[in-house]
Amino acid sequence: METIPDHLAPIVYDDSEILILGSFPGIASLKAQQYYAKPGNRFWPMIAKIYGEATPAPEQRNDFLKRNKIALWDVFESVVREGSSDAKIVKSVPNNIADFLNKHKTIKKILVAGKKAQQGFEEHNKGIKEYVEYYPVPSTSGANAHFDENKWREALEKEN
Numbered sequence: 001m002e003t004i005p006d007h008l009a010p011i012v013y014d015d016s017e018i019l020i021l022g023s024f025p026g027i028a029s030l031k032a033q034q035y036y037a038k039p040g041n042r043f044w045p046m047i048a049k050i051y052g053e054a055t056p057a058p059e060q061r062n063d064f065l066k067r068n069k070i071a072l073w074d075v076f077e078s079v080v081r082e083g084s085s086d087a088k089i090v091k092s093v094p095n096n097i098a099d100f101l102n103k104h105k106t107i108k109k110i111l112v113a114g115k116k117a118q119q120g121f122e123e124h125n126k127g128i129k130e131y132v133e134y135y136p137v138p139s140t141s142g143a144n145a146h147f148d149e150n151k152w153r154e155a156l157e158k159e160n
Contacts, residue, residue, distance in 0.1 A: 006030070008025050008074070010100065011035065012104055014106070015106055017107060018069060018071065018107070018109045019070075019073065019109070019111070019132075020113065021072075021073055021110060021121060022075070022117055023075055023079075023086045023113075023114055024074050024078075024092070026038055032058070037058070038084070038142070042149075044061065048064070073100065074117075075095060075120040076092045076093060076120055094123075097124070097128060098125065101131070107132060108133060109132060111152070113139050113140060114141070137151045137152050
């Protein structure tokens with residue numbers, strides 16, 4: 001029987017300025033132990049395009065994040081769901097985003113990707129938006145028929 005890790009640790013650097021939060025990793029990402037690992041997810045090609053770089057190979061992704069001062073994490077520490085869809089989440093435990101920001105004071109901007117992540121972030125992180133810029137952005141999942149790269153571009157191109 002295959003053992004699948006139950007979460008991904010945050011990726012953050014001493015000089016990270018942007019925190020991108022998803023809801024919770026899908027099965028493909030948990031198996032690979034990499035954020036946005038599922039083929040068809042738009043995250044890596046999209047963000048590379050916005051930053052004017054080639055899409056990083058899995059082994060180059062952390063270097064890409066460090067170079068661009070980006071941290072990745074999730075709104076939820078754990079979830080109960082069938083499969084990988086956010087729509088299937090029936091129970092969740094939030095990550096302590098306020099504590100994370102207190103430890104990583106260089107973060108000035110938060111992008112929260114997807115409706116479920118936005119709902120969870122806003123429910124459990126009242127007041128954080130007073131201290132950092134906050135941008136809800138569309139999910140990069142291949143299943144999101146209403147994906148709008150321009151929302152990401154606008155959020156990432158604004159000055160910190």
